Amino acid sequence: MPSSTIVLVVAWTGRGPDHLVGPEGAVRMIQGKKRRRAVGLAVPALWVLALLAWERSALPAHVPPLLAVTPALACAVTGRRTGVVVAGACALLALVPMGVGAREGEGMGARLLVSGLATLGTLAAGYRIAARRRLLQRDLGRALEVAAAAQDAVLHAPPPRLGGVALAARYLSAARGAAVGGDLYDAVDTPYGVRLVIGDVRGHGLRAIRTVCAVLGTFREAAYDEKELGGVLGRMERGFARRRVHGTRHGGGEAGGEGGGEEEGEEFLTLLLVEIRPDGVVSLLNCGHPWPYRLPATDTVCRYGQGRPAVPMAAPLQISDAEPLPPLGLFPLPVPLPEPRRLRLGAGEGLFLCTDGAADARDARRAFFPLDRVLREAGARADPERTVEDVRKALLRHTGGRLGDDVALLAVRRERRPQPLSSDCGHGDVRGAGVPG
Numbered sequence: 289m290p291s292s293t294i295v296l297v298v299a300w301t302g303r304g305p306d307h308l309v310g311p312e313g314a315v316r317m318i319q320g321k322k323r324r325r326a327v328g329l330a331v332p333a334l335w336v337l338a339l340l341a342w343e344r345s346a347l348p349a350h351v352p353p354l355l356a357v358t359p360a361l362a363c364a365v366t367g368r369r370t371g372v373v374v375a376g377a378c379a380l381l382a383l384v385p386m387g388v389g390a391r392e393g394e395g396m397g398a399r400l401l402v403s404g405l406a407t408l409g410t411l412a413a414g415y416r417i418a419a420r421r422r423l424l425q426r427d428l429g430r431a432l433e434v435a436a437a438a439q440d441a442v443l444h445a446p447p448p449r450l451g452g453v454a455l456a457a458r459y460l461s462a463a464r465g466a467a468v469g470g471d472l473y474d475a476v477d478t479p480y481g482v483r484l485v486i487g488d489v490r491g492h493g494l495r496a497i498r499t500v501c502a503v504l505g506t507f508r509e510a511a512y513d514e515k516e517l518g519g520v521l522g523r524m525e526r527g528f529a530r531r532r533v534h535g536t537r538h539g540g541g542e543a544g545g546e547g548g549g550e551e552e553g554e555e556f557l558t559l560l561l562v563e564i565r566p567d568g569v570v571s572l573l574n575c576g577h578p579w580p581y582r583l584p585a586t587d588t589v590c591r592y593g594q595g596r597p598a599v600p601m602a603a604p605l606q607i608s609d610a611e612p613l614p615p616l617g618l619f620p621l622p623v624p625l626p627e628p629r630r631l632r633l634g635a636g637e638g639l640f641l642c643t644d645g646a647a648d649a650r651d652a653r654r655a656f657f658p659l660d661r662v663l664r665e666a667g668a669r670a671d672p673e674r675t676v677e678d679v680r681k682a683l684l685r686h687t688g689g690r691l692g693d694d695v696a697l698l699a700v701r702r703e704r705r706p707q708p709l710s711s712d713c714g715h716g717d718v719r720g721a722g723v724p725g
Contacts, residue, residue: 331361331362331365332358332359332361332362332365332371332374332375332378332379333375333378335357335358335361336355336358336375336378336379336382339352339354339355339382340382340385352383352403353402353403353406355379355380355382355383355403355407356379356403356406356407356409356410357410358375358376358378358379358407358410359372359375359376359379359407359410359411359413359414359415360410360413360414361375362374362375362376362414363414363415363417363418366418367418367421367422367425368418368422369415369418369419369422371418372411372414372415372418373411373415375411376407376408376410376411376414379407379411380404380407380408383403383404383407436467439466439467439468440467442468442497442500442501442504443459443467443468443472443473443474443500443504445457446473446474446475446698448673449703450475450476450477450482451477451481451482451564451566452482452566452702452703453482453564453700453701453702453703454638454671454672454700454701454702454703455475455482455484455672455698455699455700455701456671456672456673456675456676456677456698456699457473457475457676457696457697457698457699458676458677458679458680458695458696458697459471459473459694459695459696459697460645460680460683460684460691460694460695460696460697461691461694462645462691462692462693462694468497468500469496469497469500469694470488470489470490470496470497470499470500470694471486471487471488471489471500471643471645471694471695471696472485472486472487472488472489472500472503472504472559472696473485473486473487473641473696473698474504474507474508475698475700476507476508476511476512478511478512479512480515480563480565481563481564481565481566482563482564482700483511483517483520483561483562483563483564484560484561484562484563484564484641484698484700485504485507485511485559485560485561485562486559486560486562486577486641486642486643486696486698487503487557487558487559487560487577487643488557488558488559488577488643488644488645488694488696489503489555489557490554490555490556490557490617495555498531499528499531499555499557502527502528502531503524503527503528503531503557503559505527506523506524506527506528507520507524509523510523510524510527517561517563517571517573517628518573518624518625518628520561521561521573521575521621521625522621522625524559524561524616525616525620525621528557528616528617529617532555532617555617556576556615556616556617556618557575557615557616557617558575558576558577558615558616558644559575559576559577559615559616560572560573560574560575560577560578560579560580560641561573561574561628562580562639562641562700563628564633564700564702567632568632568633568634568635568637568702569630569631569632570630570631570632570633570639571628571629571630572607572608572628572629572630572631573613573625573628573629574612574613574629575612575613575614575615575616575621576612576613576614576615576618577612577615577643577644578606578642578643578644578647579606579607579608579609579610579612580606580607580639580640580641580642581604581605581606581607581639581640581641581663581667582604582605582606582607582631582633582637582638582639582640583604583637583638583639583640583663583667583675583699583701584604584637584667584668585634585635585636585637586636586668586669586670604640604660604663604664604667607629607631607639608629610629613625613626633702634702635702635703635704636670636701636702636704637701637702638672638675638699638700638701638702639699639700640663640667640675640679640697640698640699641696641697641698641699641700642659642679642695642696642697642698643693643694643695643696644693645691645692645693645694645695645696646659646679646683646695646697647659648692648693649683649686649687649691649692649693649695650687650692651686651687651688652688657682657683657686657687658686659679662678662679662682662683663679665678666678666679666682670701672699672700672701673699675699676697676698676699679697680697683695
């Protein structure tokens with residue numbers, strides 16, 4: 289399915305496929321339908337009763353023509369043909385007591401006839417609209433199911449365990465309801481170790497999604513074929529260059545005014561490649577991306593008194609402040625490539641990777657998201673799933689759910705047997721021994 293369909297479906301509905309899949313989503317849909325059905329029948333009934341009361345009062349007003357609105361109300365609230373028919377029948381029946389209590393000399397009979405005809409006309413139109421709406425909802429449901437499968441194929445959640453490494457990921461899109469955007473991540477288990485990628489494509493919208501598809505496709509192939517991490521990066525640079533040339537030759541323009549060929553040629557990509565070998569040696573190649581944070585092992589967490597939460601001895605630190613390589617697409621990579629930065633993760637230690645949308649997120653007062661402080665608590669979690677979930681929730685709280693940029697979060701830990709927490713531990717170094725590059 290073309291990536292444009294994904295965005296168009298989500299943009300049309302304003303809701304992502306997560307509302308339609310899963311047992312919890314199904315229960316919410318059923319409960320919502322029941323509530324809407326009850327409200328849809330109550331609103332027209334209350335409208336008819338109010339008009340009857342108004343007509344029986346001494347107020348000088350001609351009420352019967354307003355009954356023609358009743359089927360339209362039912363159509364707007366419920367969208368169901370049954371509701372439209374019931375509401376129209378109630379409106380027509382309400383004309384009977386209005387005719388019985390009509391005041392003399394007002395030509396009420398003719399006016400009631402006109403009101404009845406208007407009600408029948410509104411009933412027929414509402415019935416037709418409700419039938420058409422039902423067909424559109426059915427087609428939309430199918431389109432959302434296809435969009436959900438397509439989005440998962442582009443950017444799917446990694447397995448909870450891969451080659452002796454526990455990992456979890458989250459994606460937050462700045463576009464409401466979308467599950468993919470300009471950020472990317474993936475993890476594959478290869479003969480050379482677990483290889484990860486996380487990156488950020490300049491721009492957003494359909495063009496960025498197409499670039500993400502191309503980049504991830506190149507990574508998934510090269511990660512298995514190339515023995516050295518530098519070989520993977522070289523393959524990704526060449527694939528990204530082909531993508532840019534292809535987009536420029538074919539105009540690269542999108543409907544809705546999204547960039548043309550000139551803007552496509554200015555596209556670039558920041559990315560971080562990580563390789564984790566079974567012995568814990570980690571190799572990293574960075575092209576303009578934020579360096580990852582090193583997560584301490586869970587046995588370096590102390591408890592201070594009963595009932596108080598566990599706190600880490602030291603906040604997770606970025607593994608390096610060295611200048612990375614340039615982003616892909618801005619300048620050619622140096623030849624030969626520099627040696628990857630290497631370090632060793634002890635048993636239970638991990639890494640937290642994210643795109644710059646996390647650190648750059650701001651609240652209503654324009655204050656940046658305190659990623660270091662949040663990781664002080666979230667990084668003490670032994671389960672990467674809980675780590676990324678804690679960061680995700682904190683990020684949404686900080687921004688009020690209004691993100692200015694896409695955010696990708698990825699946490700990994702070397703597995704080991706769980707050990708009890710120490711009740712009295714010192715403040716030793718939790719960063720582990722580095723392996724010379």
